[in-house]
Amino acid sequence: MxxxxxxxxxxxxxxxxxxxxxxxxxxDGVCIEDLDxxxxxxxxxxxxxxxxxxxxxxxxxxxxxxxxxGKKLMKVGRFFVSSQTCSVCGYKNVKTKNLALREWDCPQCGNHHDRDVNAAINIRNGGMRLVNA
Incomplete structure (x- = not known):
């Protein structure tokens, strides 16, 4: 065994x-979420x-x-609400806390989001802000 x-x-x-x-x-750089x-x-x-x-x-x-x-790993904080924030307009949708909700439409700008793709875009953008800070 x-x-x-x-x-x-x-x-x-x-x-x-x-x-x-x-x-x-x-x-040249990778952005990840600092998960617990x-x-x-x-x-x-x-x-x-x-x-x-x-x-x-x-x-x-x-x-x-x-x-x-000589490349970078950027970690976005674990409390960054990557899947709840619209990657287009920045609206925070608290209804998406439910993990069963895989897709959602932003009530503010109307964009349709896949939960994981939206989170990945937000994590990339958050990591890039860390580099440029």
Whole structure:
């Protein structure tokens, strides 16, 4: 059983190293959300899936690979409401706190958003503001 666990661990590390290298080679800067993975793993709905994903290890690999090449990793604060804020007009939609809501229309500007794409745009923009500050 221990050999199987070691194999899975090595496969995960290999995948994370390859993916972080691919991202590092493609971009001069990477913006991520500074997630509280411990709190997310305690969540009733996310528990095991969050603790098994290797996010912390991935961010460590990504950070040192970017730094080796003189590139930057920008972390947007965990309380930044990336999925709730309209990436077009900045309206904060508190109704999108519900994780089951995958798409929404901004009541202020009318733009239609995919929750994850909108959050990614907001995280990128927030990270770029950190660089330019």
């Amino acid at each position: 221990a050999k199987l666990h070691e194999k899975v661990s090595n496969q995960r590390k290999d995948f994370l190293h390859k993916r972080s290298r691919q991202i590092t080679n493609a971009y 993975m411990k709190a997310m793993s305690r969540s009733l709905n996310l528990g095991k899936s969050v603790s098994d994903n290797g996010w912390g290890m991935f961010t460590i690999f990504l950070k040192y690979k970017l730094e080796e090449q």
